[in-house]
Amino acid sequence: MTEQAVYDFTALENKWRDRWRRNRTMATPDPGPGDKTFYVLDMFPYPSGAGLHVGHPVGYLATDIVARYKRMAGYRVLHPMGWDSFGLPAERYAMKTGVHPEVSTEANIATYKRQMDLLGLGYDWDREIQTSSADYYRWTQFIFIQLYNAWYDAEAGAARPVDELPIPAEILAAGRRAVQKYQDEHRLVYYETAPVNWCAELGTILANEEVFNGKSEQGHKVVRVPLRQLKMRITAYAERLIADLEALDWPEGIKESQRQWIGRSEGVQLHFKVRGSDVEVETFTTRVDTLGGVTFLALAPEHELVDALTTPDQRAAVDAYRDEAACKSDLDRTRDAEKTGVPIGAAAINPVTGRPAPIYVADYVLPDYGAGAVMGVPAHDERDFAFAGKYGLDIVPVIDPGMNAPDRERVLAGRKCWIEDGVMLSPPKGGAGLYHAGMRWRDAREAVADHLEVKGLGKRKIAYNLRDWIFARQRYWGEPIPVIHWEDGTRTTVPEDQLPLTLPHIDNYKPTRQAQSPLERAEDWVEVTDPETGLKGRRETNTMPQWAGSCWYYLRFKDSRNAAAMVDPALEKAWGMVDLYVGGAEHATLHLLYARFWHKVLFDLGLVSTSEPFRKLVNQGLLTSHAFRNERGIILPIDEVASKENGVFVHAASGDVVTRVSAKMSKSLHNVVTPDDVVARFGADAFRVHMMFMGPLEAMREWETDRVASASKFLHRVWRFTTEGLANPSSDEGKPVSLALTRLVLAVTEDLDNLRLNTAISELMKFLKVAEGQPVSKATIDRFITVLAPFAPFMAEELWEMAGSSTSVFEAPWPRANEADLKAGIEKIEVVVQEGGKRRATIILAPDADDQTVREAAKARLAEMGKPVDGLDLNRVIVVRDRKSGQIKLANISVQAYSTSGV
């Protein structure tokens, strides 16, 4: 080879893209016995119409690099990609343009796929799935049916088939319909009429997890309306969902978000007698110790006892208040600092004091938490304090903040709310057993709870913030729910051998009326007749939420073409948990919680072999672009701003001076950069190297296309170095070069194992710095190419071919090196001499010199510098060695070691 080829990245990348596709280089065979497996997964995307921008592939690049490395390191690697292709945007697009979601989805997928190929993302496309294809959602429906036909056995702590649900004798005696009703009430999938989150703009109801500050993800208003809804009993798993987080290698923030979302709190459910009535009101409290301080009860407006307890003179006011509360959006209801309510005329009896506590309806009480009713203790709860203040209710303290509390007097006078430490006051009168004067309130709480349980007035209970998952959506573009409602009032699921229940084509995607799915229009599809009995029925017309498909897709990748099962059990087991899962943090309480829930159900039912789906989770940081902000804080698009020579930015139209700021990529700011742009300018390898070199995967960063030039420059140097070396390999390579290669292999391997891709790339740069312009052996060049390959796969393949190989570089084994080679290669070492931790000088020593030699040498060096070392206690000289290699790094002389000499 005499003529040095030019690094023509476009031609070279096209060549290998094509060759990889033809040779199916990235296809993953199923694992065989004894194979080491590694499952690395990206959160699959919803294929939107806009295609990928440079921010999307941050995580995909990282997993691709890891997957290629692991494969070379001898693992059987599963690294698939698919499409979360059901969802609202496609349906809304269809409403506007009339283009069927299936058509637009296909087009979008084609774009995504082309862009992913462009970047050299080595997915095994043989395993590609899309949630909207019937081959896939057939199994989503299958799983739905498994959940439908299961109940949660609290004693066993696991889900079981509903056939195994013990039926109480009296139900059994009441007949078949009673049994069926009983079973229906226990299923993991059930119907219930309850207030739900209704978004009129989207024409659908939403799950609690999909409502943010009273608005939908898109910012549309959400209100609570009572509707009959399909739910999944995720709350049955609350305890396990919290407990099993412990063992997962996930970011602490995500785990904590889930814990908070589930929101476990221990308390007591207790009932209050209503004065002059047999009715009792259940309340839930975490502070039974404050029972004596209860001066009112507050019921949620939706509470079922409100009607019965409201007195005639309060009826009108109560009804008006309830109507008002019903119309309020979640935002109005939760954000109003002001506590409002209306007395219903009845009063409960405080069991400690015997005094009446008026009952209110108040919308700060949520209907679906605890008992939907609270005991008001204004003295020791800030919300209750605010409420009592507004309506002039008694404020009776039961806890003494203690002598040292500055606010003690005001608390005891009922003018301030106290929620911190303290001891129980003496009871106003009586209340034995429910009052523990002098006891710290935390202890009193337990004592009172014990007492209530013994007397049958209440019992300990754990309440969760988590609500059951509202599972139905009034949409077209989602999985049909395989349920049939029969005219006799019964309900069945579609027989499994009739799956998939395919989505019918319709012409109009608008909801028919409030909370009715557009599927209602597909009359032929909706109406069914039982062929055996002639019974008529209607199909469920709601569809599944977007999260359904993503709840189990990681399982399907293991066996994505299986027509007979969701996944072959042997393959499910062989691949095991996802070893590395990379995606955005925005799914903390949505996808990641739902997927864990389904996985646990499948585990209980024996369909999967692990109790958790994802072993290690990493959230990639957000990639921003930039924009400009003027003095009024308005963000301006980048093309409306000009840069002046003095580094000042000026808004072209107004002449205002503006500042450059980080901003999310968005169409309106005209700051979207696509991978296509970057690849055309610098090539995919440079894009990959730059993106990963920018910083840690988890960190947020700002994109600047010009900066890819740095990675491009590096790759040009790599190209020149390697091609020159291959043209003229040397038989006697210098020691510094071979040492640098050993160090490179060790460092890159360690960095890859820890997902430190930025430092791995800097190691490649360091090696190049040492080896450039030096004689280099063929063996060293080969090893360098293999180490480069995960990062710059296109160039590595080309160089590998030039190096004489006829197979892919990804068939090559990952090079090995050991620490001992490094150590053996070093003859002399520079040791730092410190004085009291401050660097003073360096000495040259053999790396294996013993401590005494180091100490003497350090002392001699200090003497040379004119330091008074006569009284130096050599034992006080601390010699520090590298933990791994045992090499000396530094010698530190304690300043106190001089003190004996009196200096």
Next chain:
RNA sequence: GCGGCUGUGGUGGAACUGGUAGACACGCGGGUUUUAGGAGCCCGUUCCUGACGGAGUGGGGGUUCGAGUCCCUCCAGCCGCACCA
């Protein structure tokens, strides 16, 4: 308010279990080559000082022979949750 995360040069960021702070880059400065260059190559680049030397990882305090790293405390920023009784 609650919770999580983060504060290191002009910039992005290195520094594994406490052990030479600023690796590797960007930018900037100087030099060189020259085919025009916003190209290549080489050198320099934390701050103060002419130098010796000193200071330095958001502020303050502590532990230690030695602290970016551990502990306490305060400050700032980012993200998530938020009437859950």
